[in-house]
Amino acid sequence: MAYELFYWPGIQGRGEFVRLALEEAGAPYVDVAREDGTGPMMAGLDEPPRPPFAPPYLRDGDLVIGQSAAILLYLGPRLGLVGEGEADRIWTHQIQLTIADAVAEAHDTHHPIASSLTYEDQRPEAARRAADFRAARIPKYLAWCERVLEANPAGPRWLVGAAPSYADLSLFQLVEGLAYAFPKATERALARAPKVVALHKAVAARPRIAAYLASERREAFNESGVFRRYPELDG
Amino acid sequence: MAYELFYWPGIQGRGEFVRLALEEAGAPYVDVAREDGTGPMMAGLDEPPRPPFAPPYLRDGDLVIGQSAAILLYLGPRLGLVGEGEADRIWTHQIQLTIADAVAEAHDTHHPIASSLTYEDQRPEAARRAADFRAARIPKYLAWCERVLEANPAGPRWLVGAAPSYADLSLFQLVEGLAYAFPKATERALARAPKVVALHKAVAARPRIAAYLASERREAFNESGVFRRYPELDG
Structure with missing residues (x-):
């Protein structure tokens, strides 16, 4: 089913x-x-x-x-999107939870006060929170992902072992979202994370992902989602 | 070891x-x-x-x-703090992740702008965020926990099945933290969540937990942790 x-x-x-x-x-x-x-x-x-x-x-x-x-x-x-052993599985999940934290913080750049309010109701606070997110948090999260790739004994292509896992797909999506919402800040951070950039490209090029991204099933980013482009929040 | x-x-x-x-x-x-x-x-x-x-x-x-x-x-x-079957385990984990979300939101009431700044650097924003947290989020999270307890086919004593799991311990700690940081708002929300109150008491009464809470190993809550009591943030 x-x-x-x-x-x-x-x-x-x-x-x-x-x-x-x-x-x-x-x-x-x-x-x-x-x-x-x-x-x-x-x-x-x-x-x-x-x-x-x-x-x-x-x-x-x-x-x-x-x-x-x-x-x-x-x-x-x-x-088939995670390794066989418990150590690989818990590590993959740990990475996923860290990516989820980054996503929650990205959300809070436009909703730092309350999800029930509109962005327009919390613009000054959003400006302050986004400044910190750009300066400190995007670089920290992407640098950590880069370090994880560098330290992978199976090579830096994927986050865990020698095959793609759901965490790789999620990192792809995190990069997609950050690049949409904060194009300038994300470009600066990615300049120091070449292995993350390579992973993003490798995921996008996988045949089923490429077909999905080109399909109508892939919604465009917009200002109702988690990642929103408000140019005043990019620096 | x-x-x-x-x-x-x-x-x-x-x-x-x-x-x-x-x-x-x-x-x-x-x-x-x-x-x-x-x-x-x-x-x-x-x-x-x-x-x-x-x-x-x-x-x-x-x-x-x-x-x-x-x-x-x-x-x-x-x-021995989770059920045997996959369904129980994933449900217990789902509850844990939801509690973790509540904890992150509790943290952000005193740090809505940046973790790298002090509370004093973000007091007006904290006041706004805490107001929403008190009015909307504490009641929503505790009502959900109450509903989970009510819907447990094994009875409303524990969140999953008939024995305590790590999620029950975490809900105890969430209630402890909320009651420390937001005593008035939490008391109001708990008035509508009697099963959560009973769970909190049942966890506190477990012999090893009671011994731990009475020991020096249990730190007191303070204004360096996740749950902080700033009276102006309680309503």
Whole structure:
């Protein structure tokens, strides 16, 4: 049976980390809220006995899983997107959680006060938070990823071992998002992270990912998602 | 061999979620930076081949694991603090990740702009963010936990199944931290979450946890940790 992904239609958001894994594996899945046209994220999903706190969530038969990192933890072995041993799996998950932290911080650059308010309601605070994110956080996260690649005993092509994992797909997406939202700051940070740049290119060139990125299934970045381009927040 | 925990001395912080699991299980562990008196978090730990992004991290033989949720994912089965089946394990982890999100938001109430600045450097922004956290986020997180307890087919005593898991210990700690940092707002939210209150009491009464909380190993909350009491941020 096909996996069912439940997420807000119209944005990449945190659902995109799950989509990329499903697409890379060529796994059958239904993007439920998008495909049924009704819009609501809970489309077709009654309150499950184990209710996720927020989308995205994945349904696989009787199982409903929320939290994008937990979804990838579950999908990784099934999709062949994580190593076999426990050490590789926990390391891949650790990287994923760190990328998730970076994504949350990217979100908070435009919503530093409250998700329930609009960006326009928190522009001065956003300007301050984004300045720190550009100066300190983007470089720190990307430098750490570079170090992880450099230290991989199997070579610097992928984050863990000699094959791509869901963490590589997520790093690709983090770079995509940062480059969209903060093109100038991200270009500066990437100038010191050549292995991250190479990984980003290698993921984009994988046949199924390339086909996905060229398809209508890939939403464009926009100012409703996690990564938003407000030129005044780039420096 | 004893587990080794590496974390900033002098605070509970995110390391506390790991300590509670180790204490509940009666597992042998060394709180390295605290016990060797040198202070630095990296005490005795050279740059490992798989470098964590930030503390806390745990060393178990050759393995070094960062991200508190990943550490608990690793420790859960070893300490008997998670169910046997995959469905229970992924659900427990999903709850843990949601609690971790709440902890990160609690942190950002006093540091909404930048972790590298002091609270005094971001007080107006903190006041705004804390107001939303009190009004919307604390109630939302605790109501979700209440719903999880209500929906547990094994009964509302624990979050997953009929035995305590690391997620229950973490929910205890979240309630402890919120009650310290936002006593008035947390009391209001807990008035509508009686099962969360009962869980908090049940965890505190577990013999090993009670002994730990009464020991010198339990740091007091203070204004260097994740949960900080600034009365002007409570409402």
